[in-house]
Amino acid sequence: MTTTGKGLVTSESSAALTAWLASLVHNHDSASLAELRRPRVLREPHFRALWYSPTEAQREVYSQVAFLFAVYHQGRSKPTFGYGNLGEAARRIGSETQRGPANPGAARLVDRIVSSRRIPWRHLQHAVARLRACDQQPPSWARLVDDLNRWHDRKARVPYEWGEAFHMPPARAVAESPAPSSAAAALQKETTT
Template identity: 85%
Template sequence: MTTTGAGPGTSESSAALTAWLASLVHNHDYASLAELRRPRVHREPHFRALWYSPTETQREVYGQVAFLFAVYHQGRSKPAFGYGSLGEAARRIGSGTGRGSDNPGAARLVDRIVSSRRIPWRHLQHAVARLRACDQQPPSWARLVDDLNLWHDRKARVAYEWGVAFHMPPARTPAERPTSSTAAACLQKDSTT
């Protein structure tokens, strides 16, 4: 798990935003985090988040991800840089009885997110709040910025990739994988019935 907020393939500007946001939590600057959680009131922390945006068209994404970060970190004393895409993070939503695609609420939420033509800010806020409530790691904040900046890029297929990451079955451990002898036994048993 990364401790800098920058992962492979993340942009410098998204990593810099994540590092600054993490410094607010690390330095216990709860006033700035509270300001970021006020989406309609724009004060210095909000404008500072926008400074990290390399273009004017990307400012909304930087401001909104700063808001989501502040929502997740409300009352927390350690920064969580998160890992994976939003689809991977949504697999962590749920309880012991059902997580990810086995959790009907998480599945409906992801379906709403990935079927949206516009960036679904309200549903993303709900996903972050659910991860916080389940005490699960958020998505990589830097990657979230980069993914959302590509939301309308048909070649990037961000929504599709999030859906695939959410619905993919968990990787099997070597002990769970069928061996050739057990597979042959299953085939032999099927042919005798």
């Protein structure tokens, strides 16, 4: 297990996949990245992505995240590891005036993603393409792998977490919460006595 910047733990296999994908961008291996963007024709880079999958059942996720990574990095010279979950990343979709939940297209896209019973690969591709077009950071690739591997785990509640991260404003720190007004404090004192 590897810890990310926010203290979230990602699996070693998802971190290893991300490191390998980042090395393709760093080393300007555009041929391998182009191959990963062609998911219908399996070649060496596809099988390399599958090597990182710890189980047979997780292979599709590793392969598809490699595809999404390659889509995002098309024409880029520096790797982007991303941050946050997909819901947090989708808050960055849009223009300066309409970003995240204020952007109707982004809101519809996230609603389609989080309401899907099966992993919504086509909508995820669209979200990554929108982030790329807006020149915004993608989600953490390692976390995306782990989240998608837990998609059907009802206790993990991945779609709910993504929807909440997109639609809810970021939590404020306790220090930022306003102090109760003197009237509110007096009212509270009267009700307790």
